[in-house]
Amino acid sequence: MENQRSSHVSIPEITQKLLAAKQEKGLSFADLEKILGRDEVWIAAVIYRQASASPEEAKLLIDALELPPIYIKELTEYPVKGLGPVVPTDPLIYRFYEIIQVYGFPIKAVIHDKFGDGIMSAIDFTLDVQKEEDPKGDRVKIIMSGKFLPYKKW
Template sequence: MPLPEIPPVTEKLLAAKKAKGLSFADLEKILGRDEVWIAAVFYRQSSASVEEAKKIVAALELDDSVIEELTAYPVKGLGPVVPTDPLIYRFYEIMQVYGLPIKEVIHEKFGDGIMSAIDFTLDVEKEEDPKGDRIKVIMNGKFLPYKKW
């Protein structure tokens, strides 16, 4: 199955970013927000404040009509299907293989609960290695214990 349809505003933002020769890391310097969060705004997985949207629009030299779309409530998720994009699928596969071990280690260290995806940050770093560069993904979420009643 293909990936979900990309919103028209995403296509417009990505085209403008490419035309300006900017990376998400460049936009991070302009906005003062993390590059992954900015990419999430582009893909409508997060929403920007009016001030943040204005900075994006100015950096990409887009018209102000984009501001309303960037500040609208986002639609989260990829849908109910197994992802087919190889890179996205690898994250799914990681959870298939290591999900239960990760869960068990988290429970041992923190108790019964979950990692927040709301009080959360995600960073992607490049780690140079003579055997082939490495991708370092750092997920940092607040522990939320299940409450008893």
């Protein structure tokens, strides 16, 4: 199974079962994207219980993984989101934490320059992960797109 465990982050049992079935079937998140008609990052968020699926989406996922329908209900429940109050120890996840530590205020300043006082929505949001081939070593390209929400004055 994919190494997703950390000493500080508890991976739900359903996530472990879904990932094991995904690996057993030899499916990628991109394969599941074709089956469900939803983005691979969103599907991964459902599997990791950071997003909820409709009953139809949950059934498609469970059918693709050839798991019993008892998992459909859990995949449609509202999840508790986030990693918790700990600094992530997984090196890849920690890099995102590090990026925000280093570039968080600069990103905030540039957003304010371009849009004014407000935030980027993580609700009206999309995220795309792309692979850029490079002779010096392949690169990870992440595109985040969130609706700008200005702070209201009253």
